[in-house]
Every structure is written in C-alpha cells, then in structure tokens.
Amino acid sequence: MRIGELAKRTAVSERSLRYYEEQDLLYADRTPGGHRDYPESAVDRVVHIQELFAAGLCSAKIVQLLPCMRDGDGGPSASATPWLISELAEERARIDRQVDDLLRARQVLDEVISAAKGS
Known part of the structure; x- marks a missing residue:
C-alpha cells in the first residue's frame, strides 16, 4: 500500500511515517517509480509504534523492542x-x-x- 493509504488507515501523518522510516522503525519497498510500498503488516507495526511512543519510549528503545514483538497480535516473539x-x-x-x-x-x-x- 502507498504511504497515503497507510496514513489514512492508522491515523498517522505521512510525515510521521517518513520519520519512522528514517529511524528504522518502519520499512517499505520502493516501486520502480520510487514510491513507498508498504506491506499489510505495516498497519499493525504503526499501531505498535504509536502505543510505544504513547508509553513514553524513545525511538531508539522502540527500534530495539520491535523485533521482539509479533505484528499480528503484539505478543512477544522468541527473540527477546x-x-x-x-x-x-x-x-x-x-x-x-x-x-x-x-x-x-x-x-x-x-x-x-x-x-x-x-x-
């Protein structure tokens, strides 16, 4: 999905999504035209990022934590x-x-x- 659709589905601005990508919190493939192309799992990932920011964690801490969370349900993975x-x-x-x-x-x-x- 494109950045605009992800922004709409998560109620997070496109600017914030770009910031998340700069901070290695979120990843997108690029189309041949250079547009971001996010997988469906990006919706859950953005929700988790928002929850962690709301809890007061900084982006550096969130980068460490995200690999230990499953995107589907937010539960822990085996990599903690x-x-x-x-x-x-x-x-x-x-x-x-x-x-x-x-x-x-x-x-x-x-x-x-x-x-x-x-x-």
Whole structure:
C-alpha cells in the first residue's frame, strides 16, 4: 500500500511515517517509480509504534523492542534477550514513577478543590 493509504488507515501523518522510516522503525519497498510500498503488516507495526511512543519510549528503545514483538497480535516473539527484558523493566519502572507522580498531583488538586468548595 502507498504511504497515503497507510496514513489514512492508522491515523498517522505521512510525515510521521517518513520519520519512522528514517529511524528504522518502519520499512517499505520502493516501486520502480520510487514510491513507498508498504506491506499489510505495516498497519499493525504503526499501531505498535504509536502505543510505544504513547508509553513514553524513545525511538531508539522502540527500534530495539520491535523485533521482539509479533505484528499480528503484539505478543512477544522468541527473540527477546535478557538485556532487552532488563531495559524494558527499567522503562516500566519509569512509567510506574510517572503514574505515582500523577496520582499525587491529582490528590493535591482534589484537596484544593474540596477546600475551595467548603469555603
């Protein structure tokens, strides 16, 4: 499929798809005319990339992780190394810290709102 169709099917801009390709996150064959030609599996791959970016991972970390994920269902493949598992555990711990920080901030806001309503 062409880049425009992939962009439409994934709700990701063509510019972002080109960036993903520059970062080795996404691959496309080229037609004789030089146009990108993505396989059907690119849809799942882009969805995974978006999910990982939303989780706060950087493109360098995503490049390491993607080969360990199956595109069809996102589950793990057999190629996850102990080093990568350790790296991902660190990322998960970072996300947990962010969640804790957000929960504390929400609690402070709740207290301020409650106090403002009571006065």
